[in-house]
Amino acid sequence: MSVRVLLADDEELVRSGMSMILQVDSDIEVVAEAADGAEAVRMVRAHRPDVVLMDIRMPVMDGLVATAEIARLPDAPKVVVLTTFDLDEYVHAALQAGATGFLLKNTPPRELARAVKTVNAGDAMLAPSVTRRLIQDFVGRDTSRQVHARNRVAELTERECQVLRLLAEGQSNADIGGCLFMSEATVKTHVSRVLAKLGCANRVQAAIVAHDAGLLKA
Numbered sequence: 001m002s003v004r005v006l007l008a009d010d011e012e013l014v015r016s017g018m019s020m021i022l023q024v025d026s027d028i029e030v031v032a033e034a035a036d037g038a039e040a041v042r043m044v045r046a047h048r049p050d051v052v053l054m055d056i057r058m059p060v061m062d063g064l065v066a067t068a069e070i071a072r073l074p075d076a077p078k079v080v081v082l083t084t085f086d087l088d089e090y091v092h093a094a095l096q097a098g099a100t101g102f103l104l105k106n107t108p109p110r111e112l113a114r115a116v117k118t119v120n121a122g123d124a125m126l127a128p129s130v131t132r133r134l135i136q137d138f139v140g141r142d143t144s145r146q147v148h149a150r151n152r153v154a155e156l157t158e159r160e161c162q163v164l165r166l167l168a169e170g171q172s173n174a175d176i177g178g179c180l181f182m183s184e185a186t187v188k189t190h191v192s193r194v195l196a197k198l199g200c201a202n203r204v205q206a207a208i209v210a211h212d213a214g215l216l217k218a
Helices: 012-022 037-047 063-071 091-097 109-120 128-138 143-153 158-168 173-180 184-198 203-212
Strands: 003-008 028-034 051-055 078-083 101-104
Touching (some): 003 012, 003 109, 037 051, 037 063, 063 091, 143 203, 158 184, 173 184
Parallel strands (some): 003 028, 051 078
């Protein structure tokens, strides 16, 4: 079954370019496009996509508010924020709203389809060049947040901490399984338990907790 994608960007040229790139892949179908956040929410309700590629800066309703509204919908799709990175200083709020990850607008065409499939499969977009720097820039400056994160991580088993650390480094379930000599199904079970114990909606939020708790410094 094809991965159903919704494109949300106020620039028609950007949407058209992404659509052409994605639909070269027979496993991906672009089911709708939106020119602003409010339209994106309406299109999600109407077309039920699997993945939304969401621009941040749009008229009527920005991508940040739209992401939060979409995340509250039943069976919400995965939302990947499209960012120019240095300009979008409120991207961390999109994570808290439920975004699954990030893509730079200059992502090479060959990587775009892979990113969509990766997110649809349940892995977050945790590219070191994007998400790790975002985490470092927007999180970890608050000592109380760090203490809270360490307390949350303390509830995990040793194995769950290992899974969390690799997850936060951007490893896929298959990669984690290879590192820890576990099947991918077992990794998925551990990831689900980690998210539940940490109270995180997705892998990116868990990565933030791992960063705050100091797991990535080891």
